[in-house]
Amino acid sequence: MKRLILLTLSSLALIGSSFGQGSRPTDIGASTQPIGDAGIMWYTTWDTALEEAKRSNRPIFFMSAAATCSGISGVF
């Protein structure tokens, strides 16, 4: 019960902080597909992406996103 209350309070705090940061896009790369399925092949440094774009003559789909929420890691 204590844990449930704590989680609820934390969730409310999260909503508050999200408003403070402006709206969070609903889809910034986190996947809802089954785990293990093929997704987007992301490059994660600019240098490698640019080198590959020049090599393959493909346009660049650029995104930046934080793999944290209010400093809490492990989530997009």
Add this chain to the structure above:
Amino acid sequence: MFSTKEFIEASREFVCVRLETFENKEHQALVRRILNGRFENTAFCLLAPDGETPLTRSSRSPQNILGAHGRGPSAEPGSNEEVIAAMKEIADDYSPRGKVDEMVLQDFHSFRQALNVASGDQRLLLFVAASPGDVERCRDTLRPVFAHDEIIGRFHLDFGSAATDASWAENVSDTWAKSGYFIIQADAFGQKGKAISQLPLTAGKSDIAKALLDANRLFAETEERKVYSSHVAEGRSENIFFENEIPYGEDHDGDGEVDTRRSGKGKGKGKG
């Protein structure tokens, strides 16, 4: 949208790059360039292969820009179908060249970041711990592996660097060697991991591919998708914090300073 088969297929016509916004000054500068001086935690734009020429306006997500309804500052976001159609129209202007199995491989600036991103995406991470003299040979081995239909888009890949990753093994359990190919499952908060498979640097393409597919099969059977709100709530209760080089915060007016109504936490100390 990013999870649909149609979008993923359309994305293959592009070089998709997703930078961690707060990772370092280089990323911050790039985000500011894309967002015309502003700094926000998400940014999106399509660029020509030269990396300089914008092919679309910039915004926080593709839906805000691509598709008939996505154009214009006050328009409704584009639907998935419209976004995909607009992407295909742009990709059709380019003729891809070069062999797929000669592609540049993914890499990260640090193992620490790779582990966190793998956790966020809930993908396995292949970490290559090799001396500088062995790394190029490893890249040659891995290029055709990571171009294969059954591998592409299912894993993250990081090559260790002596400069940033000397202590990588301290945060990974079940390793039996200092060098090799390590298939790592990140923990929920991406600050620790465990090696669920490892191969020597002499391993061949087929052995690596088999190990990846076997590990992915097991991972798919045992891992559950995170729920964003409860993950963050749990992180708060456990005092989890991941420090990046750039303090958290946004600069919506593009004056070069993080907006003062928010308090950045970039100076805090992380767990793990």
